Amino acid sequence: MLIRRPTSIKPSEITSESAYLSRREIVTALAGAALIPAAGRAATLPRSGMLDDVQSSELSTDETPNTFEEVTSYNNFYELGLGKSDPAKNADQLKPRPWSFEVSGEADITGQFNLEDFVKPFTLEDRIYRFRCVEAWSMVIPWVGIPLADIVKFFRPNSKAKYVAFETIYDTDMLPAQRSRVLDWPYREGLTIEEATHPLTIMAVGVYGRVLPNQNGAPMRLIVPWKYGFKSIKSIVGIRFTEQQPATSWNLANAREYGFYANVNPEVDHPRWSQARERRIGAGFFAPKQETLMFNGYADQVADLYSGLDLRRNF
Amino acid sequence: MATPTRWRTCTADSTYVAISNGHGMNTINRVRFILKPAVFAIALVPFALAAAGIFGVAGQSLGANPAEALLEHFGIWGLRFLLLGLAVTPIRKLTGLVWITRFRRMIGLFGAFYVALHFSVYLVLDQGLALAPILEDIVKRPYITVGFAAVLILLAMTLTSTARARRRLGKRWQQIHYGAYAAGILGVWHFWWQVKKDITEPLAYAIILAALLGLRLAWRLKRRSVPPARAPGVA
Numbered sequence: 243m244l245i246r247r248p249t250s251i252k253p254s255e256i257t258s259e260s261a262y263l264s265r266r267e268i269v270t271a272l273a274g275a276a277l278i279p280a281a282g283r284a285a286t287l288p289r290s291g292m293l294d295d296v297q298s299s300e301l302s303t304d305e306t307p308n309t310f311e312e313v314t315s316y317n318n319f320y321e322l323g324l325g326k327s328d329p330a331k332n333a334d335q336l337k338p339r340p341w342s343f344e345v346s347g348e349a350d351i352t353g354q355f356n357l358e359d360f361v362k363p364f365t366l367e368d369r370i371y372r373f374r375c376v377e378a379w380s381m382v383i384p385w386v387g388i389p390l391a392d393i394v395k396f397f398r399p400n401s402k403a404k405y406v407a408f409e410t411i412y413d414t415d416m417l418p419a420q421r422s423r424v425l426d427w428p429y430r431e432g433l434t435i436e437e438a439t440h441p442l443t444i445m446a447v448g449v450y451g452r453v454l455p456n457q458n459g460a461p462m463r464l465i466v467p468w469k470y471g472f473k474s475i476k477s478i479v480g481i482r483f484t485e486q487q488p489a490t491s492w493n494l495a496n497a498r499e500y501g502f503y504a505n506v507n508p509e510v511d512h513p514r515w516s517q518a519r520e521r522r523i524g525a526g527f528f529a530p531k532q533e534t535l536m537f538n539g540y541a542d543q544v545a546d547l548y549s550g551l552d553l554r555r556n557f
Numbered sequence: 558m559a560t561p562t563r564w565r566t567c568t569a570d571s572t573y574v575a576i577s578n579g580h581g582m583n584t585i586n587r588v589r590f591i592l593k594p595a596v597f598a599i600a601l602v603p604f605a606l607a608a609a610g611i612f613g614v615a616g617q618s619l620g621a622n623p624a625e626a627l628l629e630h631f632g633i634w635g636l637r638f639l640l641l642g643l644a645v646t647p648i649r650k651l652t653g654l655v656w657i658t659r660f661r662r663m664i665g666l667f668g669a670f671y672v673a674l675h676f677s678v679y680l681v682l683d684q685g686l687a688l689a690p691i692l693e694d695i696v697k698r699p700y701i702t703v704g705f706a707a708v709l710i711l712l713a714m715t716l717t718s719t720a721r722a723r724r725r726l727g728k729r730w731q732q733i734h735y736g737a738y739a740a741g742i743l744g745v746w747h748f749w750w751q752v753k754k755d756i757t758e759p760l761a762y763a764i765i766l767a768a769l770l771g772l773r774l775a776w777r778l779k780r781r782s783v784p785p786a787r788a789p790g791v792a
Contacts, residue, residue, distance in 0.1 A: 308621075316621035324755050327620060377753070379622060424755045495754060514750065515698060516690070521683075523621050530685035 284362040285388070287461065289339050293366055293448045296386050301442060302370035303539075308381040308524050310450050316523060317457045318375065319476055320424055321410065321417035328419075329457035336416045336477065338461035347407075347483035350398035357461055361447065364388045368451070369444055371467035374506045374538045380520045385465050386448030391439040399435065399483045406438040407431070407488035408464060409480030417477070425491050431475035432488035432502070433466065436547050442467055442540060445478075468540040470504045501557040505548070506538035510557050588659045596660055600667040603634040604674075624682035631675035636744045638668030640765055643741050647772045665737060666718060669711040672744075676708050700750035707743035710736040741766050
């Protein structure tokens with residue numbers, strides 16, 4: 243009987259020699275700069291379960307987080323299905339190990355990186371953030387992640403790097419709903435380099451102290467807490483430093499309704515619904531909606547990034 | 558009398574005549590005492606599922622966002638019953654099952670019932686009865702304006718759905734109840750406009766609606782080509 247066997251190693255998992263060598267250089271350089279923690283304290287990313295050595299952060303909110311159940315059962319991850327409960331149902335399709343991603347564009351260090359090796363020099367931090375979806379619901383989520391600024395620094399972007407573009411994996415076996423053309427896959431997102439290196443921005447690899455569940459965008463996803471949730475791209479395999487503003491998926495799908503910035507802003511409504519208030523998931527059956535805060539409550543930290551920018555036009 | 562009845566059964570009165578003439582008392586009793594209660598019970602299933610979801614029984618759950626789940630559940634069932642109500646006449650004409658017209662009012666009222674629940678969930682659970690945002694929604698959000706218009710039409714139809722109202726209103730009654738077409742169109746439109754991106758589902762409903770209204774239009778055009786003596790003043 244003939245059974246088509248999948249090749250055991252995907253091309254995306256193979257580290258190019260140049261990347262391998264450049265990584266050796268980085269490791270050496272980092273060791274020299276004493277950035278690598280003492281032996282045994284390196285960040286490790288197991289396949290599942292709890293994450294070790296997670297530091298707490300001053301940037302966390304003291305609001306009560308949503309339950310693990312809520313965070314992992316009510317998701318927008320169109321590649322795993324359009325309904326809110328579909329991603330959890332179809333989560334097993336996604337295989338987040340082994341995982342590699344490609345870094346390219348305007349940076350000194352580029353190439354293919356294996357995630358488990360890559361995270362070793364970094365420190366994992368708990369970040370309890372408000373999460374506001376463009377659909378006017380919100381949660382409080384205890385992410386675990388690496389400050390994106392640390393990761394960006396690692397690649398040494400050059401002076402032409404004005405933006406960072408991100409791309410989700412495109413694989414119709416792992417993400418079966420990519421067979422439908424609801425969006426132009428793979429999902430793409432982008433930030434200005436200032437946004438990407440802002441202390442609040444993280445690359446999340448976990449939630450609730452555990453390895454990130456597949457439906458939440460395993461194994462690594464962006465979290466930009468002052469922007470609508472769709473900016474926080476999931477299951478990333480591509481990071482590119484660019485001079486031009488990169489194309490982003492929802493903006494490509496409907497430029498009138500979804501802008502590049504997508505900052506949470508109660509004063510700028512979505513063309514079809516109000517953004518002034520939000521439903522906090524888990525607040526209770528009869529709980530009223532709550533007021534949405536400018537920049538999702540992070541105005542003190544991020545408003546400076548947009549001084550002089552007309553937020554009504556650059557929504 | 559046999560052939561013209563097919564074209565003249567647009568109102569319930571002539572349907573009644575057709576039933577008693579064509580099938581006798583048995584059909585009427587069967588409809589009234591067996592089929593009607595059965596359809597009534599089936600039409601309550603979506604309500605029972607929602608209730609089970611609210612209380613978390615019978616394996617039902619409303620998930621992390623119960624207000625949204627109820628809103629969508631009642632909304633889609635309201636639309637389904639409205640379209641089902643609009644399907645009664647075409648089905649009767651295509652199959653000759655004249656007695657199914659006896660279910661039209663009940664199906665339409667169930668449509669209005671689920672739309673009323675949908676609207677109530679919006680008012681109470683989604684908006685917390687805050688008047689200013691509700692009015693702003695109705696005025697500023699086209700998909701809500703459209704949905705609200707459908708609610709008003711269905712309200713007028715529900716209040717005039719009794720046999721007594723029908724007798725009293727005469728010709729006006731038929732005009733009010735042509736609102737079923739408008740409510741169907743507004744309902745699909747409301748659904749279409751609130752979808753974020755994937756229009757597959759509203760498109761399916763739009764196609765069904767177009768077919769139901771298209772059949773009527775085709776029949777109407779055909780009837781117009783019949784000599785006037787054979788088509789006496791049918792609404």
